[in-house]
Amino acid sequence: MQLSPAIQELIQALKVLPGVGPKSAQRMAFQLLERQREGAQRLAQALTQAVEKVGHCNDCRTLTESPQCVICAHPARQQSGMLCIVETPADVLAIEQTGQYQGRYFVLMGHLSPLDGIGPEDIGLDVLAQRLSSEAIQEIILATNPTVEGEATAHYIAELARQAHIKTSRIAHGVPVGGELEYVDQATLGHAFSGRKIIEAN
């Protein structure tokens, strides 16, 4: 049996969403058409609006509607002299939710991946190098993902920072809070030991 073309096209189009396969796309399409027609229209408008309006911040490359994002435009953050390098805008959100960091960000929108043809310029490292030489940055915090590609990217940026004589740090790896040692992998536990902190006696 053939579904009508508009439904088929909707199912195909829904498969662009991450984690949505043919079965979920079909379920979503039927759900929208049966019970959520207003929601579907609102989604269509939101998609069109977002694609039209949202671009990248000129300073940090994150997704934003204005030429400069809220964080880059914040005076206190501009004077902090801290720059945190992350892979995605979602990482910025996650770090902001900790409330621990009051500096600015630089969002790579990916990581170095020579096999996929993603080189330094594709993740904005030319822009970053320029910022390092022109701005008064005291410290760079490397917060790329602790994956092979993320580590390689961090390594590359650390080298850039060394050439510009800027202090560079990497976020700590270790045992996650609330986790159990028994279930932590070897590499993480290794990092937790090598990065151990001395408990100061009173």
Place this chain on the structure above:
Amino acid sequence: MQLSPAIQELIQALKVLPGVGPKSAQRMAFQLLERQREGAQRLAQALTQAVEKVGHCNDCRTLTESPQCVICAHPARQQSGMLCIVETPADVLAIEQTGQYQGRYFVLMGHLSPLDGIGPEDIGLDVLAQRLSSEAIQEIILATNPTVEGEATAHYIAELARQAHIKTSRIAHGVPVGGELEYVDQATLGHAFSGRKIIEAN
């Protein structure tokens, strides 16, 4: 940190999809804006098109673009004299994929649920009663879901069919093919025993 309004609106709008919560919606929004802008535009168009064009079949109430769906318009199926009652268009697809059934369908688009205020007319049982009296239907197959509401709905329709003197059957409940008895629930296993078939000797 506040995301820009267009991104926030997109995340809100994505939550209308079944099975998508705040975290998935955020991931989808970033993925679309970072890497799938064309896909997002295509999805917006597909949604608008589908909401505009797709309505219900006049005969069987399934989702379709034309006044009569492909199955209802099929001459051989019209002459089959069989009518299968299902809850959703997805059920029609599932039954069609078996290739076992060559009759027509009636899609309730839901089930009787007095607590939610869904009565017989909300699931088109008035239309169905009219069809039962005006058309030459030899058999009704009740293929509503084997849930409490589905069974109640099947019971109600069986009564309608009895009044119209039409033979009515319910799809078989039993052990799923490829399943293991150990993991089958009591009710299903009970049905499998009460619905057992005699193996004919040669």
